[in-house]
């Protein structure tokens with residue numbers, strides 16, 4: 001099994017979640033997305049969910065301390081021992097520093113940071129068709145990546161739903177938060193020589209090919 005750490009960066013609707021899952025399946029490494037962990041907590045009405053809900057619905061970032069603690073906790077599980085794929089983390093400089101410190105402590109290295117780009121108008125068009133599985137979190141698109149049976153997850157048979165934060169107004173907020181908080185990380189990883197830039201405008205399969213070839217995944 002291949003090891004190492006892969007980070008997926010990009011604005012909302014860039015397709016980073018879809019591509020992160022493809023790399024995770026191919027390399028046999030766990031896919032860790034704080035957004036998924038937080039949504040599950042919101043659905044379950046846990047204390048974490050109650051704290052995170054307002055930020056998420058408004059398209060704002062959940063406070064760093066909370067996100068860092070739940071994500072690093074998840075990354076300590078045995079399945080993440082030799083590596084993992086992080087999707088939607090880090091999103092701020094503070095998160096990046098916390099991740100890098102934890103990697104150093106564990107002697108794990110970043111193999112690549114995949115940065116998928118997409119303009120805001122394309123994101124809005126895309127997100128209106130996005131559907132996610134309530135049970136396993138798999139992501140589909142009504143036009144670009146439809147499930148075999150409408151409304152039903154191909155992977156687990158779960159029910160598909162539209163995320164509350166996929167409305168146009170919230171997407172615009174998420175984009176501006178992304179530009180302010182997350183874009184500075186692109187420069188950081190470029191300087192480290194880890195950045196792989198991909199345009200997210202092409203089909204899922206074309207983007208997948210570009211990413212696999214840049215990461216030298218056969």
Ligand code: AMP
Nearest residue numbers: 034035055056060061062067088089091
């Ligand atoms: P995502 O599924 O990655 O688009 O995340 C959905 C929402 O969860 C975001 O808009 C934030 O409110 C929250 N969230 C996810 N990841 C993070 C993170 N790394 N830092 C802060 N908030 C996050």
